[in-house]
Amino acid sequence: QQPVQSPQAVILREGEDAVINCSSSKALYSVHWYRQKHGEAPIFLMILLKGGEQKGHDKISASFNEKKQQSSLYLTASQLSYSGTYFCGTELNWDSGAGSYQLTFGKGTKLSVIP
Amino acid sequence: DTAVSQTPKYLVTQMGNDKSIKCEQNLGHDTMYWYKQDSKKFLKIMFSYNNKELIINETVPNRFSPKSPDKAHLNLHINSLELGDSAVYFCASSRDRVGNEQFFGPGTRLTVL
Numbered sequence: 362q363q364p365v366q367s368p369q370a371v372i373l374r375e376g377e378d379a380v381i382n383c384s385s386s387k388a389l390y391s392v393h394w395y396r397q398k399h400g401e402a403p404i405f406l407m408i409l410l411k412g413g414e415q416k417g418h419d420k421i422s423a424s425f426n427e428k429k430q431q432s433s434l435y436l437t438a439s440q441l442s443y444s445g446t447y448f449c450g451t452e453l454n455w456d457s458g459a460g461s462y463q464l465t466f467g468k469g470t471k472l473s474v475i476p
Numbered sequence: 477d478t479a480v481s482q483t484p485k486y487l488v489t490q491m492g493n494d495k496s497i498k499c500e501q502n503l504g505h506d507t508m509y510w511y512k513q514d515s516k517k518f519l520k521i522m523f524s525y526n527n528k529e530l531i532i533n534e535t536v537p538n539r540f541s542p543k544s545p546d547k548a549h550l551n552l553h554i555n556s557l558e559l560g561d562s563a564v565y566f567c568a569s570s571r572d573r574v575g576n577e578q579f580f581g582p583g584t585r586l587t588v589l
Contacts, residue, residue, distance in 0.1 A: 390574065390575065391574075391575050393577075393578070397517075401582075401583075402566060402580035402581060402582050402583055403519065403566070403580050404580070405577045405578065405579070408575065408576070408577060410575055446517060448519060452574060452575065463521050463524065463532045463534075464521065464578065465521070466518075466519040466520070468516075468517075468518060469517055469518075469519075
């Protein structure tokens with residue numbers, strides 16, 4: 362039930378854009394996105410709930426396609442501060458057989474922004 | 477005004493010892509969690525408590541025992557530590573058990589020698 366993230370790693374120059382994808386084989390209640398910098402705790406970016414939606418703040422946005430059980434995180438005009446590992450986390454629908462609404466994280470996407 | 481705090485930040489100990497990690501949140505949240513992040517950065521849930529009641533208990537060795545004395549605290553006790561227990565342990569909290577942002581503590585880096 363672990364979501365699958367792609368790509369595993371990406372290197373960008375400042376100002377370039379990136380897309381990180383997250384997909385699940387089960388019906389989803391929500392998708393969370395977090396960023397973790399080396400040696401620090403994961404920091405919440407945004408949550409998207411079932412019903413399909415799109416959210417964003419500043420130059421980071423995300424979409425959630427409930428039917429395809431996929432979410433994408435969009436980073437535009439990347440800055441050096443965007444570097445880190447991005448995790449998507451998914452909560453399954455109760456009727457997916459999960460038995461609980463636990464948040465299961467993908468393996469992460471390491472994003473490096475260089476000058 | 478730390479939201480989620482953990483102690484200690486670093487823990488170095490010998491195999492076979494027993495150790496505890498403490499977590500406190502001052503956000504008034506109902507749900508608290510323990511996650512383990514291994515050397516490959518995989519972040520996996522171990523336990524979750526909602527209003528002091530255990531609601532998630534993933535397949536972890538029974539050497540790991542969580543305890544929630546009240547809504548604001550969730551401690552983790554580990555018996556008979558093994559080399560494979562070395563990892564970073566994160567405590568987190570959220571307002572409710574589903575569909576809410578989780579706030580993570582700074583982590584406790586456990587090294588078992």
